[in-house]
Amino acid sequence: MLARQRQAIILEEARRTGAVRVSDLVERLGVSDMTIRRDLDVLAGRGLVEKVYGGATTIGDRSTDEPGFEAKSVQQQEHKEAIAARAAELVKPGSAIGLSAGTTTWTFARALAGVADLTVVTNSVRVADVLHESPQPNRTVILTGGVRTPSDALVGPVAVQSLRSLHLDMVFMGVHGMADGPGFTTPNLTEGETDRALVDAARKLVVLADHTKWGTVGISTIADLADASVVVSDDELPADARRTLSEHVGGLMIAEVPARREEGE
Template structure:
């Protein structure tokens, strides 16, 4: 069994805040009185949670409750995200590439961590690679010209994060089957699971998961506790989750009980720890 957590166990603060954020996103807002009833905690606890969510920019406090911060549901572009947490993304990509078997069929989702992985796959013999990411496709297509990889791009509507989504992408994925899916995520959370700020991308991610024998989630530790607009899979959907060593201890314990296998990779942050270096995280 992947999870032994009791449904009667008290929620951790992060879990409770994720549930609150889900309610606010579902209804556009929530009252403190309703949240205390829903979660079985005091109004002071709810008010503290709302203060933390407000400080993070997720919600805006109003008299008696909170509403969704419009900026929290916006989707950052690929260029904006690609410069963040580069050492961790590189380490995660290296670990993910070691799981790929020559001659297999894989899918690589949109995302900056999976884009880092794409730099490795052209050197693996005989791959068939399905992707819904224009950035991943460009990376693979511009790699080693001696590569014998077969690249399949789904088509679809392009999002700010360079993902191809919508009915065209979903229909294409529904006709295919792969051995492994390497999946990037916007956020991962105990209560909300894996999330994205884009509703159409959530559905396309579900189609990607459905086509794969093995789901390998590639996400740096800063994604923990982040909740996007749309949940598309529970944490238990990950057969393997590759993240970095900075993941909080409580998250490590929860994920070891939830995902199929958890791999924590070491990260060399020496270059970003240099005060004179440009920060990338």
């Protein structure tokens, strides 16, 4: 098992239980305690856990917590890949689409490698780089300007102004959290403003969010649940979340995550 995969499992367990013990992880993963401690050092360095004697605990969720791109990139990797593949079914050649910044939309951009004749607007340098690395005939990539956030989004008045004159078929948006009431949220006020401008520029909003986003609330609302034409999530999304989303959004697509089941074998 690669270190990256092992760290993702450790983080998932910490999020599920609130804390992990080195001894338990050694037994579960079949590696030495020094290996586990190094993994915890990496996760702690990325701001994902807090090391304590004998293990680690999760960082308390706050509405303004904003992990960096690298920190988020190790979380729910298989879930994001499954979501990206399912969401790519919605994209037709000749479309003009928008992609918000984030690790889920970055993964989604890679899933668009085989789609030609696209115009893509994004406020993410990383997303733009992915699209440039897999050139297709008649593909145009438009990158907004702006100030870069910890999550590598370009935000602020320059980004907002560049979006106000555009008209897109649909926008694919990653979110920090989603919940009944607050809707789709972000922990960054300025990013929220830019994301709202991106939503306003499109005829349809497609939200890409894995199951861990349900019940998480950031300080700034991007859109209400009812504003989403489609939400694409994974098969670990709780039943209550599925019911609520089905009542509010235009459509709910659930992606199966076969890799998750392989990890438990």
